[in-house]
Amino acid sequence: MNTPAETVDTLLHPGWIIPVAPAGQILRNHSLAIRGEQIVAVMPRAESAKLQAAEVFELPDHALLPGLINAHGHAAMSLLRGYADDLSLMPWLEQHIWPAEGRHVSDEFVADGVALAITEMLRAGTTTFSDMYFYPDACARVAQRMGMRCQISFPVLDFPTAWARDADDYISKGLALRDAVKHSHLISVGFGPHAPYTVSHPNLAKVAMLAAELDASIQIHLHETRGEVLQAVEAHGERPLDSLHRLGLLGPRTQCVHMTDLGEQDIALLAETGAQVVHCPQSNMKLASGACPVARLLAAGVNVALGTDSAASNNGLNLFGEMRSAALLAKLTSSDASALSATQALYMATLGGARALGLDEQIGSLETGKLADLIAVDLSGPETQPVYNPVSQLVYACNGSQVTHSWIGGQLRLRERELQGIDLAAITARTEYWQQRITGTQQ
Incomplete structure (x- = not known):
């Protein structure tokens, strides 16, 4: 009899995982699983087949790292x-x-x-x-x-x-x-x-x-x-x-x-x-x-x-x-x-x-049991090619616009560069209001 697959909320298959701890580690052909607020697994991709996820992200050109x-x-x-x-x-x-x-x-x-x-x-x-x-x-x-x-x-x-x-x-x-x-x-x-x-x-x-x-x-x-x-x-x-x-x-x-x-x-x-x-x-x-x-x-x-x-x-x-x-x-x-x-x-x-900030037991690295605060950074663009060392590209070549996805406590806050649940037009309008008020040009 087949054993039921373990269920998770989100399964990520990036090109690189940079967990930050242990220092200097860069993982290829690995996957990361999220259930609820937490990271529940960082594993070789082959082992992820045992998981059934509500949502799967294929990110072959991306580095996955802590937020x-x-x-x-x-x-x-x-x-x-x-x-x-x-x-x-x-x-x-x-x-x-x-x-x-x-x-x-x-x-x-x-x-x-x-x-x-x-x-x-x-x-x-x-x-x-x-x-x-x-x-x-x-x-x-x-x-x-x-x-x-x-x-x-x-x-x-x-x-x-x-x-x-x-x-x-x-x-x-x-x-x-x-x-x-x-x-x-x-x-x-x-x-x-x-x-x-x-x-x-x-x-x-x-x-x-x-x-x-x-x-x-x-x-x-x-x-x-x-x-x-x-x-x-x-x-x-x-x-x-x-x-x-x-x-x-x-x-x-x-x-x-x-x-x-x-x-x-x-x-x-x-x-x-x-x-x-x-x-x-x-x-x-x-x-x-x-x-x-x-x-x-x-x-x-x-x-x-x-x-x-x-x-x-x-x-x-x-x-x-x-x-x-x-x-x-x-x-x-x-x-x-x-x-x-x-x-x-x-x-x-x-x-x-x-x-x-006294939060290192909860966030700051991609480790099992920590909160799922993480980002995916697309390194496929000409500004970040070729990739000899993804950490060097992140620090010396990226400007932030390469961030495509962001999760905080397992919740997706940025998807394909689109903010989730945030009315950017309304925020921009309020910003323009304050600019006019501060400079005395308000109509």
Whole structure:
């Protein structure tokens, strides 16, 4: 008597599977099976005959890899893309971005900006993003509706904004959001103290205490420029990283964003505490903020993830561009062509990002039992031919437009470049409305 075939929801037959873990592995003639939210098998194709799938995808020219993880950004600022370009960080913030935000940021602004950002990220292979911005409840609402995985770091500042009055108000509202979404499979919430120069030491200590009690993540802009570090030394007699360590803020749950100005003692402290680093190469280059010493961090055992920062300072949310920029910038700044390999750059955009966000047991690699967050990238075009090494093509030749399919928790979000369940025309119309409102040309 024949044994009934095991049933799965989705069966994928790609040209290559790049699982990311174990490192450097590239699988040919293999298949991947999804049931519910999870990957249930990665197997030689011949063994997949024992499976009966509701839907089968033949993808002979595609590389299948984990969905990319954008470990730092401000999604709603997509509505300010190109608003104030070619300026250094503080004039850009103080004279243009902060005034524009003061006039326009609202629940409605954030909801529309996040929707625009999610469509862009999905089309370029990102399946998880981290967000730090005002009205984080609007971000959570839109990400949940659009089926996008998201870590929200609710902002904490000393001064009032449209969303909150003071640090206590930011924290109170942020913790209420954390409680409201605690059962979500897609949304997680942690603390987002903006930076050491916008949050006082007593309030940073309060964040450290609460985060420890709740076992919550902390994301903070840190050592973004040399000027920031020098000002901190003048004001407090110590470097910002040392201040955070003294206040109890550094640890494996802490995500240190930018980190362009680092000495050997800083790198040793990061390694000792297990803190995470999020590298935003394109934003840092565009604002002339400096370059994160990625190769030195990795050599010291520090985990490094990749982020885009906002579309206002980048001007895109494309992790393929960040991977390429990270690899090239590391080579240039170290005068070492082997400083950051394509394999390492891909790790930073996948499992390194998952580890930074505390999600590495769930996502970031294609392994049995993990959530089915994955993308298929078509390498058949002339831009990516011939394929000697698919990882090199992904990092150095792809621009995101080669992503044809995307799954998040086993749900298909992009099929043959078409977004699923997302009204792109409506999002575009709302974007045009905000552009006219911000520039004062609204009819």
